[in-house]
Amino acid sequence: MSNVRGGLVASLSRRFFYGWTMAGVAGIGVFTSGPGQSHTFSVFVDEISRDLGVSSAEIASAYGFATLIAAFLLPQMGRLLDRLGPRKMLTAIVVFLGLACMFFGAAANLIWLAVGFAMLRFFGQGSIVLGCANLMAHWFNRRRGFAVSIMSLGFGVSMAVHPPLSQYLIDTVGWREAWFWLGVSTWLIMLPPVLLLIVNRPEDIAAHPDGVTPNATEGDAGKAEITGLSRAEALREPSFYILAIGCFAISMMVTTLHFYQVTILTSQGIDSDLAAKIFTVSAVAMIVSMPFVGHLFDRYPPQFIFALGLLITAGCLAGVTLVDSATSAILYAMLFGLNNAFSMTIFGYIWPRFFGRRHIGSIQGMGQLIGVVGASLGPLPVGLAFDLLGNAETTLRLLAILPLLCAGLAVFLRIPGSLRSTDAPG
Numbered sequence: 001m002s003n004v005r006g007g008l009v010a011s012l013s014r015r016f017f018y019g020w021t022m023a024g025v026a027g028i029g030v031f032t033s034g035p036g037q038s039h040t041f042s043v044f045v046d047e048i049s050r051d052l053g054v055s056s057a058e059i060a061s062a063y064g065f066a067t068l069i070a071a072f073l074l075p076q077m078g079r080l081l082d083r084l085g086p087r088k089m090l091t092a093i094v095v096f097l098g099l100a101c102m103f104f105g106a107a108a109n110l111i112w113l114a115v116g117f118a119m120l121r122f123f124g125q126g127s128i129v130l131g132c133a134n135l136m137a138h139w140f141n142r143r144r145g146f147a148v149s150i151m152s153l154g155f156g157v158s159m160a161v162h163p164p165l166s167q168y169l170i171d172t173v174g175w176r177e178a179w180f181w182l183g184v185s186t187w188l189i190m191l192p193p194v195l196l197l198i199v200n201r202p203e204d205i206a207a208h209p210d211g212v213t214p215n216a217t218e219g220d221a222g223k224a225e226i227t228g229l230s231r232a233e234a235l236r237e238p239s240f241y242i243l244a245i246g247c248f249a250i251s252m253m254v255t256t257l258h259f260y261q262v263t264i265l266t267s268q269g270i271d272s273d274l275a276a277k278i279f280t281v282s283a284v285a286m287i288v289s290m291p292f293v294g295h296l297f298d299r300y301p302p303q304f305i306f307a308l309g310l311l312i313t314a315g316c317l318a319g320v321t322l323v324d325s326a327t328s329a330i331l332y333a334m335l336f337g338l339n340n341a342f343s344m345t346i347f348g349y350i351w352p353r354f355f356g357r358r359h360i361g362s363i364q365g366m367g368q369l370i371g372v373v374g375a376s377l378g379p380l381p382v383g384l385a386f387d388l389l390g391n392a393e394t395t396l397r398l399l400a401i402l403p404l405l406c407a408g409l410a411v412f413l414r415i416p417g418s419l420r421s422t423d424a425p426g
Contacts, residue, residue: 036124078365
C-alpha cells in the first residue's frame with residue numbers, strides 16, 4: 001500500500017501542484033459527509049416520525065441535543081488533527097461514519113435515535129469537514145478562498161445527490177436499510193482517496209503552500225516557517241469572538257432551513273415533490289456560484305465578504321416565508337444555493353486567514369464547536385412553531401435579525417498584526 005501511495009503522489013506532484021489533488025480529495029470528503037448533513041435528514045423526518053411515533057418537535061429536540069453533545073468533542077478532534085495529521089484521522093472518521101449510518105438505521109426509540117444523530121453529526125457534519133478544511137489550511141494561502149470553494153463543491157453535489165438518493169432508497173428498501181447503503185457508499189467513495197492520496201502538509205513532500213517557493217527572508221534556505229497563533233492566543237483576540245458569533249448565526253440558520261425546508265414550503269402550499277426538488281436547484285446554484293465566492297475571499301478584505309455572507313443568510317430566512325409559487329420557490333432556491341456557497345467557504349477560509357496554520361486544527365475545532373452548537377439549536381424554534389402555531393413564518397422572520405446584527409459586527413474584524421501580510425487581502 002505504501003509503495004502504491006508513494007508512486008501515485010510522486011507521479012501527480014510532478015505534473016502539477018499537489019495541493020489541487022488535496023482540494024479534490026477534500027471535495028470528495030465533504031460530499032461523503034452527506035449522511036451527517038441536514039439536507040439528508042430532512043428526507044427521513046416524516047418516515048421516522050411515523051415509524052417511531054414521535055413528533056416534529058421531539059425529533060428536532062433529539063437532533064439538537066445530540067448535535068450539541070457531539071459539538072463538544074470537536075476541539076479534541078482538532079487537537080488530534082494537529083498531532084496525528086488529517087490522513088490518519090480521516091481514515092478513522094470515515095470508518096466510524098459508515099458504522100454510524102448503520103447504527104442510525106437500526107434506531108428503535110427516541111433515545112437510540114438521539115445517539116445515532118450524535119454519531120452522524122460528530123463524524124459527518126463535524127469531523128470529516130473539519131479534517132478536509134484542515135488540509136486546505138495547510139496546502140493553500142493566497143489561493144485558499146478558491147481552493148476551499150473547490151472543496152465545498154462536494155457539499156453542493158451532496159445536496160443534489162443525497163436527498164433524491166435517500167428518497168429512492170426509502171421507496172425501494174425502506175428508511176432503515178437506506179441508512180445501511182448510505183454507510184457502505186461512504187466507505188466505497190472515501191476510503192480509497194484517503195488511503196492512497198492524502199499528504200498532510202506540503203512540507204511533507206518538499207513543497208510549499210500554493211506551490212510557490214517562499215522568499216529566502218521568510219525562512220532559512222528558502223523554507224518558510226509555519227506561523228500562527230495558539231488556541232489560547234486566538235481566544236484573547238476580539239476578532240475570534242466576532243467570527244464565532246457570526247459562524248454561530250450562519251450555522252444555526254442554514255441548518256434550520258436545510259432541516260425544515262420541505263416542511264416549510266409544503267405548509268405554504270408548495271407541492272411536496274417540488275419542495276424536495278428545490279435541494280437540487282440550490283445545489284446547482286451553489287456549484288455555479290462557488291468559484292465566484294472563493295474569488296471574492298481571495299481578492300477583497302475578508303471582513304466585508306464575511307458580512308455579505310451574513311446578509312445573504314438573513315435574506316434567505318425572510319425570503320423563504322414569501323414563497324408561494326413555483327417561480328418564487330426557484331428564486332429562493334437560487335438564493336439559498338448562494339448562501340450555502342458562502343457558508344461552506346467561510347469555515348474553511350476564515351480561521352486560518354485570521355489565526356495562521358501552526359495550530360489550525362485546535363482553532364478550527366473550536367470554530368466547528370461553535371458552529372455545531374448553533375446547528376443544534378436552530379431547528380428547535382421552528383419545530384415548536386409548527387407544533388404550537390401550525391406555521392413558522394413569524395419565527396423565521398424574527399430569526400433573520402441575528403445574522404443582520406452579526407453583519408454589522410463583522411466590519412470591526414481585524415487580523416492580528418503579527419499575521420498581516422501582502423499575501424492575502426485584508
